[in-house]
Amino acid sequence: MSDVEEQQKNREFKTDDDFDTEFFKRIENRSNIMKCIQCGTCTASCESGRWTALKTRSIVRKVVLGDLSVLDDPDIWLCTTCYQCYERCPRDVKPTDVIMELRNYATKRGNISPNHRAVVGYLKNFGHAVPINDEVRKRRVELGLEELPPTAFKYKQEGDDKDLKKIEKYMFDLPPVKEEKKGEEK
């Protein structure tokens, strides 16, 4: 990298080239998002943001500006979907939905944490995000319940895996692990 390029990369300011005004044009509810007045009600409501780096308002701002860096921002994964901002935003921006949608785009780019990847695996294999274990099987029997609940997993155990096979095949296709991101994930 030449000196000039290096300097360019470290600059503090942004130029129009840093924004992609096209990308977010397809976002749902866009007209409302563009009406955000940056009042901060969302951030002030945010139960996660009080303790973490998540600043809801600035996420909405980045969407308005077309700042795609928001898709690589780990903060979007800190929203607990408590809907407090959604309830209170005076301009009906629905920030929770915005964040959920950003996560969809981020996932497509391969920005998905290993733990989340594992949860998708569980769904495909067991039909559950939290699969059963031996301990609980025992408890179920003690409580007088069937050892396995009558969900898709039970049928798989009984040799009928037509449901889970299809779910595995057709649902929640994740992109391959992003190379350079690997080390960064917590």
Place this chain on the structure above:
Amino acid sequence: MTVEEKVKKTDEIKGGADSKEAEEEPRIGVFICHCGHNIAGTVDVAKVAEYAKTLPNVVKAEHYMFMCSKPGVQMLKDSIEELGVNRTVVASCSKNQHGRTFANAIQEEGLNKHRHQQVNIREFNSWVHQKEKDKATEKAKKLVEAGVNRARKLEDVETRRIATTKAALVIGAGIAGLRASYDLAELGIPVYLIERLSTIGGHMTQLNKTFPTLECPQCSISPLTNGVANHPLVELYTNAQIKNVGGSMGNFEVEVEIKPRYVKDNCTSCGECSAHCPVEVPSEWDSGMSIRKAIYKAYPQAIPATFVRDKKNCIECNTCVNICPVKAVDFSMETETKTFKVGSIVVAAGYDEYDPSEIEPYHYGQKGFEDVITQLKLERMLAPGSLTNSQVLRPSDAKIPKSVVMIQCVGSRNDQVGNEYCTGVCCKFAIKNARIVKEMYPDTDVTICYIDVRTPGLNFEELYKSAQEVGVRFIRGRPSEIVRDPISGNLKVIVEDTLSMTPLQLKADMVVLSAAMVPPEGIGPLGSKLQVLRSKEGFLKEFHIKMNPTLSSKGGIFIAGAIQGPKDISESVAQAGNAAAIAAAPLVKGYIEKEMLIPSVDLDLCVRCGLCKTVCAPAAIQINDDGTPMVNEVACKSCGMCMPACPTGAIQLLNFSDKQLLDEIIPIAGGGAVCEDEL
């Protein structure tokens, strides 16, 4: 012509209508103007004139250098005299430019001026098609033919004079209503002033000091309240409501219901009755901050000074009746209904403060949140002679708060509660009050949480600065909620300081909500009685936001003050003055002059569906008992909107009827039906 001559002249041309019957054979004179090179440089005017000659009923077709010149106009006049031309078509510039010149010219010859048809071949043709001379000429021909077609069926439009009733009615006696009443009365017009409360002055009397100068509102308003109350031409009715409104512009009949005060005018305001009355209720005027009796006077300077009994809360113990030294209390008084004949109505019904309990995270009005108040309540606390003795004391424990947080845009700029507008006044009054509080208690932290500070205009940014100077803290962020510690009872305001991107939890001994100004209670029924339209927020809608912000959707009904939308006092007063002036104009003049360019209804075609009434914004169409529509010729604004609403084409605007428009359309649309069999 001098102004006096002009006045005389308009007086002469009144019902010049009934001149000639429209039945006779049309004889049309067509005049094509060169306008020097302006038209003739592009359009072959001679060819156009030749073409015009071939059209039916055209008895003369000429082209001339400058039609608007004296000789040009004379050509027009001569044709009437010499050839018996009874309709003229001038193809020259726009209707605005010289249309009127020619119309007036034929009027001078005794023809109704509506028999002139102006065809614009300059702005609409030669000037915009300079490079396409042939096409421009062809277009000019078509335009002229269209004009001739239109001229053929033009009918006379009568100009009528309607005498007006020289009196006005003003609804609402806030600052706007008072100003309008006073100005009207000073123009010599008798005024009936209708106020629904027992006192006049409106919200202004509740305020402590008014921005930007921080003067005492009582002092500024009392010359006006007294002036109005004592004006020989103003009849004041308090405890009064509008019941019914009939008639139209120039001549309304308004029925007003006046509830009794139960105290006669000989009351000396001694206060004995009130002192002994056993019933106590929160004072509405004091925004619930103090207690009043069932027989009371809202506040010491209240006008009228006569006491009033609140029948709803009275337990009829008769103490007051017996104690009154002048025997003024009289329970036998009854509700009266009066009918007033007036020429104009001014609506100045003001506003209400928004009730913030709808915004749940702020917990206004809930148990444990007594220290969350509104700005109007704070004004009442600070005002002279208040319950707190003009001190700021928190309601929960009557202590001076060490921290006051004000929250802006409560109920304004909020899509969720449906008030999208910015009230525009609350930034100013919050800054005013913040500064006053900070100056009174320098040790108290005063914070304003805002989204934007909106202080436009002379003196207001200065006010903002002055509050910053005394140490009011401004935080840019809209609080998400007010939380109360269930153990200590302390309040905290949660807000993001958006400028530093920090979520904050502000300690607040007292929270003041800058609540929006919203339409006053009861505006719905009042609006429908007056038949005026309202904006989607519920305020009365002005006829045109820029050109006519004081006229309502209906002629003869004017709006002043906060009823049209949130306003501060200066704006309310300014609008009230304007409303008075334009409301007075037809009354001073004594008549309304109106061209009867109105629709007529063909009762054979009309199916009595009433659809025409629904689209008529000025409410000019009434439905008779038998279901037939009737056009009020005074109220109609000649917009023609009723025409397409009618399923049978029964209602047709004079000179703009479907048939007349079709005549005009045929030549310019290409001429002749395309596929007759199908359509």
Place this chain on the structure above:
Amino acid sequence: MVKEHTFAFFLGCIMPNRYPAIEKATKFVMEKLGYEILEMERATCCPAPGVFRSFNKFDWMVAGARNLCIAEQLDADILTVCNGCFGTLQEINKHLKENEEHRIQVNEKLKLLGDYEFKGIIDVRHVAEVLGYEVGPWGIEDHIVRKLNLKAAIHYGCHFLKPTRIREIESSEGPTIIEDFVEALGIESVRFKEQLTCCGAGGGVKAYSGDASMTIFGEKMKNIDEVKPDIILDICPFCHLQFETGQDYLNKNKECNYDYPVFHLSQVLAYCMGMDVDFIGLQYQMMGRDFIFGGEDVKKEEAI
């Protein structure tokens, strides 16, 4: 019309696979109250709104619609016990009923998963809402055999009431539905600071960043500890899990010393309606194992 007094019982993940006692209790309660409970065979995860919707909203809708179809085939409204399941299924159900375009797209994809077609004929209910509004505190009196005398810190969780415009149950800023109901059981709700905030588990945060999740939760526990309730009462197995594992985590890592028993509404109600204490399942939980319900037996005559 769907069958009356009948529910397709949607289990979800955490309840059957971690806290089966809640499942037991819910079945017990609903059957005693006269409802028929149908099993939703071959159901899957709802799928969880925080995680799966984050990855692919469309697939989330399809998978949710698949579960809805199973209930539609049973001709019964869905009963959920978990805020997450409720959130997902109620929202997808409502959305697909209203949005024809999405309904067509979802049905297209559902064909790949088997013989499913979303019709939009059922509703999705949460047990707390059925108890609070349908059975009601007025209707539960007759069924109670044991009345408690407890102070509870009630946790509503987020997705039961919010987004209010979609759930249409009650305002989320000052709800009282559970308070009103448990009062009939002799449970007093103690107000604590920031009572209505999130437990920190949702939105995939628990999986994504345990630290962040625990920080949010730690504050919650601190506020609860200030008022010293007897129990923590929730209406969602995921919150339940957070309260259980979270206390343990704070004790081990943040020098706390919490031991509050955590109960789902179904569990305390089952106790009051006479279910054997062993089936309540406290012995399987991590916290408050020494807790004793106590309370008095309500004599039949008195109850009537």
Place this chain on the structure above:
Amino acid sequence: MSCEDIEPEVMEKIQDIVVFMCNECGQGSANTAGVARMAYNPAIRIVRVQCTGQVGPIQIMDALNNGADAVACVGCCLGACHFFNGNILSMHRIKLLKKVFKELGYSDQFVNQYTSRAAEGETAVGDFEDLVIRLSNAIREEGTIKDGC
């Protein structure tokens, strides 16, 4: 695209366009355009009406039936109608008409609604240009309205 880009074969088919312009901003803007000598297609023929709210399906069908290639209404800006809300009524009416046109299998570009500002001739000329461009697209795709007969 601009009007210059329209191929002559298509332009050939654009001969008569009837534009109903209200007495206020509509006429005003066209006058202003004229004063500023802003050229536009001579196929544009303006009919003066009181308010666009006055123009109904009758007038529009009259124009088309008599050979117009397209019809448009030009009124004041929304919210600034000099007769209160005529332009909004007209807008709804034209939306409905567009639907009807579509259902009958015609392009919905043969009838349009515009707004303009009296002081700005370019608003009127912009409307006219847009009108011609839309019409040219429609003609290219589906032929003229006369072809549909």
